[in-house]
Amino acid sequence: MASDEQGRDELDPIEAPVAGESAPTAAELAAEMAAVDAADAAKAASAAELDVAAIVGDAAPAVAPVAEPVVAVAPTAAVAPAVVAASVLATDTAAPEAAVAPAKAGMTTRLTESVKRNPSRWALWTTLIVLLVLGFFWPNVPQPHVVLGGEPVLPNGPRWITNSMLTTFVVDAVLILLALLATARMKLIPSGIQNFVEMMVEYFWGLAEQIAGKAARTYFPWIMTIFLLIIVSNWTGLIPGVGSIGWEVQGAAHEEPALHEDATGARFEGQLAMANGSLILLAPESSAVEAPAAAEEGGTYFVPLFRAPSADLNLTLALALITMFMVQFFGVRALGFSYFRKFFTFSGKGYMRFINAFVGILELISEISRIISFSFRLYGNIFAGEIVLATMAFLGAFLLPMPFYMLELFVGFVQALVFTMLALVFFSMATQGHHDDSHAEAHS
Amino acid sequence: MDAEAMKQLGAALAIGLGAIGPGIGIGLIGSKAMEAMGRNPEAAGTVQTNMILSIAFAESIAIFALVIALLLKFV
Numbered sequence: 071m072a073s074d075e076q077g078r079d080e081l082d083p084i085e086a087p088v089a090g091e092s093a094p095t096a097a098e099l100a101a102e103m104a105a106v107d108a109a110d111a112a113k114a115a116s117a118a119e120l121d122v123a124a125i126v127g128d129a130a131p132a133v134a135p136v137a138e139p140v141v142a143v144a145p146t147a148a149v150a151p152a153v154v155a156a157s158v159l160a161t162d163t164a165a166p167e168a169a170v171a172p173a174k175a176g177m178t179t180r181l182t183e184s185v186k187r188n189p190s191r192w193a194l195w196t197t198l199i200v201l202l203v204l205g206f207f208w209p210n211v212p213q214p215h216v217v218l219g220g221e222p223v224l225p226n227g228p229r230w231i232t233n234s235m236l237t238t239f240v241v242d243a244v245l246i247l248l249a250l251l252a253t254a255r256m257k258l259i260p261s262g263i264q265n266f267v268e269m270m271v272e273y274f275w276g277l278a279e280q281i282a283g284k285a286a287r288t289y290f291p292w293i294m295t296i297f298l299l300i301i302v303s304n305w306t307g308l309i310p311g312v313g314s315i316g317w318e319v320q321g322a323a324h325e326e327p328a329l330h331e332d333a334t335g336a337r338f339e340g341q342l343a344m345a346n347g348s349l350i351l352l353a354p355e356s357s358a359v360e361a362p363a364a365a366e367e368g369g370t371y372f373v374p375l376f377r378a379p380s381a382d383l384n385l386t387l388a389l390a391l392i393t394m395f396m397v398q399f400f401g402v403r404a405l406g407f408s409y410f411r412k413f414f415t416f417s418g419k420g421y422m423r424f425i426n427a428f429v430g431i432l433e434l435i436s437e438i439s440r441i442i443s444f445s446f447r448l449y450g451n452i453f454a455g456e457i458v459l460a461t462m463a464f465l466g467a468f469l470l471p472m473p474f475y476m477l478e479l480f481v482g483f484v485q486a487l488v489f490t491m492l493a494l495v496f497f498s499m500a501t502q503g504h505h506d507d508s509h510a511e512a513h514s
Numbered sequence: 515m516d517a518e519a520m521k522q523l524g525a526a527l528a529i530g531l532g533a534i535g536p537g538i539g540i541g542l543i544g545s546k547a548m549e550a551m552g553r554n555p556e557a558a559g560t561v562q563t564n565m566i567l568s569i570a571f572a573e574s575i576a577i578f579a580l581v582i583a584l585l586l587k588f589v
Contacts (some may be wrong), residue, residue: 172553218584218588277563280559280560280563281563441576442555442578442581443577446574446577446578446580446581447573447574447577448572449583450577450581451577454580484566487566487569488569488570490567491563491567491570492567492570495567498582
């Protein structure tokens with residue numbers, strides 16, 4: 071009965087504006103009063119009605135002549151007296167459950183009021199909860215598909231068109247577009263995109279000047295380019311659709327049957343060869359063209375159309391090679407061929423001669439290990455981030471990956487910054503003389 | 515225990531043990547950098563730059579462990 075009255079009250083367009091915000095509460099109370107007992111119901115309701123009318127008095131000038139006068143009369147101020155009157159009446163009529171019921175009904179009414187007041191917040195919370203529940207009970211969440219490197223997009227096309235290659239082109243296009251847009255209508259007082267780009271450039275110019283001093287002019291284009299390329303390619307992996315849009319590709323027929331014996335073994339072996347190129351000594355025949363999971367899914371496997379470029383070792387290794395080559399280049403340009411005395415030296419007296427020679431060998435090794443640490447730092451961070459996101463999406467779809475998205479945004483930025491700053495430091499370290507501070511350089 | 519299981523275990527141990535040292539190192543770097551910034555707030559920019567560089571150097575050790583783990587797991 072109570073819910074019936076409440077429903078009618080909410081639905082009636084005439085009563086609602088007149089009754090004000092707390093009208094449903096009053097209606098609920100009255101309804102509960104009426105529900106108490108058959109004999110006392112009429113008395114209670116009329117008493118409540120009288121009480122409300124008496125207390126409210128001139129606070130409720132608009133008494134609408136409708137079927138339920140209580141509902142129409144009760145303005146905002148009438149709630150508390152009505153509750154008091156109702157509770158007194160309820161205890162009088164010795165119905166304990168009736169005393170509990172108004173509170174409960176009031177809560178639901180308050181809830182509906184709150185929903186009405188700011189529907190957007192309630193929609194947000196409801197969506198979150200629904201997503202949380204859905205995420206736990208979502209059927210057939212695909213298992214995280216761990217592929218170490220880029221895969222060829224076209225099954226019969228050239229092998230070098232991998233999905234990370236494709237994404238690299240997109241990143242290039244975005245960067246070129248950004249540069250064109252930022253410099254299209256340059257103004258003395260920048261605004262919009264020009265302002266943003268100038269801010270970025272100024273920050274890195276300050277960084278370069280701080281570390282490299284006067285040579286900042288030479289290094290700045292390199293580090294800025296590296297930073298922009300890396301940060302955009304780091305963040306492409308976070309765009310929805312990258313890594314999840316793709317198609318099924320038929321497994322290659324000319325794969326050796328020996329690899330099919332162990333499906334997972336074949337898959338991982340093929341992927342690594344693609345990822346690491348010549349670093350890992352694997353036959354190029356067994357690279358990723360040959361069907362990951364070919365034996366599992368009836369000869370087809372999923373190839374995403376896009377993949378974050380820095381989640382592929384090829385790009386990071388190329389960047390590391392370029393950077394370390396430019397380190398040598400700048401060193402030679404600044405110091406001439408005496409730059410190489412850093413690596414091959416027999417200076418010093420007595421036994422210091424051998425120590426210095428050994429230090430030179432260490433320098434050479436550290437120069438090579440910088441290539442590895444450069445490339446694998448970036449690759450490892452971004453690739454691990456992708457795996458973390460995929461695993462979290464697998465554990466609890468929709469909601470669980472969200473904090474990790476934040477984390478990956480941060481990691482992408484920090485890794486781009488680290489790569490840039492290390493390149494800058496190596497540049498400026500190579501151009502400084504080797505006699506005074508060769509022992510103070512960092513070995514990575 | 516067969517070879518495959520040993521591989522998995524080796525990969526997990528490689529990254530797990532290999533992350534201990536860099537973790538401690540990064541913690542020390544961070545704490546000292548915070549201390550330095552607290553003592554000398556004007557130098558916060560320089561300290562921060564050098565802190566990130568040092569963290570990158572310490573982190574590269576963990577990256578080597580990650581490489582070993584990836585090699586063990588996927589080769």
